[in-house]
Amino acid sequence: MTQYDESPAEHAVWVNGTATSSGPGMSVAELVKVVSDRQTGIAVAVNQSVLTRDEWAVTILAAGDRVEIVGAVQGG
Amino acid sequence: MDDPFELGGRTYSSRLIMGTGGSANLEVMEEALIASGTQLTTVAMRRLGTGHEGSVLDVLKKHGIEILPNTAGCHTAAEAVLTARLAREALGTNLIKVEVVADDHLLLPDPFELLDAVETLVADGFIVLPYTNDDPILARRLEQAGCAAVMPLAAPIGSALGIRNPHNIALIAEAANVPVIVDAGIGTASDAALAMELGCAAVMLATPVTRAEKPALMAAAMRDAVSAGRNARLAGRVPRRWHSALASSPTTGLPTSG
Secondary structure (H helix, E strand, O other): OOOOOEOOOOOOEEEOOEEEOOOOOOEHHHHHHHHOOOOOOEEEEEOOEEOOHHHOOOOEOOOOOEEEEEEEEEOO | OOOOEEEOOEEEOOOEEEOOOOOOOHHHHHHHHHHHOOOEEEEEEEEOOOOOOOHHHHHHHHOOOEEEEEOOOOOOHHHHHHHHHHHHHHHOOOEEEEOOEOOOOOOOEOHHHHHHHHHHHHHOOOEEEEEEOOOHHHHHHHHHOOOOOEEEOOOOOOOOOOOOOHHHHHHHHHHOOOOEEEEOOOOOHHHHHHHHHOOOOEEEEOHHHHOOOOHHHHHHHHHHHHHHHHHHHHHOOOOOOOOOOOOOOOOOOOOOOO
């Protein structure tokens, strides 16, 4: 589950629509570990661009970034 | 009977594509999927942390059912393209069922946004299966855009109203050079059989099974209906006779009385 601090600050990274002050400086790989225990079957987009798994560790988040972390759910 | 269903370079023996939405719990969903005999089943993509993610994939993997991600909930081409790309990365498949709905009331496809999304995704290497209106011209445009199938609705999603315009479905199936898969609006087994009798290659459904009183029993009924409808189509039905009967017993050799 989501554990990051909610913050309205302009210095925030937006993670799944919620501002978090702990985001700037983190890698995407680190952020994914905070957001979910699950590491497979999920994907990440930063500012509308989908990352490959290899890019998670080397993509460092900055203030203002908008991150979407998604997985499969029942549907359709 | 050897009658494989070919879709996007893959081959399936089952012609019933299932959805996973609406099940009371995972156990009920799993029983229904097994009973349906499906080999291809949809999932949706949602933000993590909402408490829904994960375990549906474990069930599909356990039974060797291929994943068909969808873009349910998207209202624009841009949203659908992003969702498709996220699904490809998350699930490792090029298959995508493209849904772009115009509003949340009727959930009917927005044909302009749909075609826009389809063109982008085909160019991006996806095997594109579009959820579309039962419009023969739009179906043709989607095929021309490079879709691997077209998926016209029988009726609005979740409505269980059955095939509202069988003539349009037949026209689409007759004209298409790609598989036509009726998607959405199926209510009961006879609807699924009719779709196949009209010439469709497969049927996709979720609600009539997952929200049935006995989901696994309805799933088995749908499996049998799709199979029966397919066989009836291949068998070649007799023509309808509106103005006269045709005796099925010999008309000569009758014993006479008196």
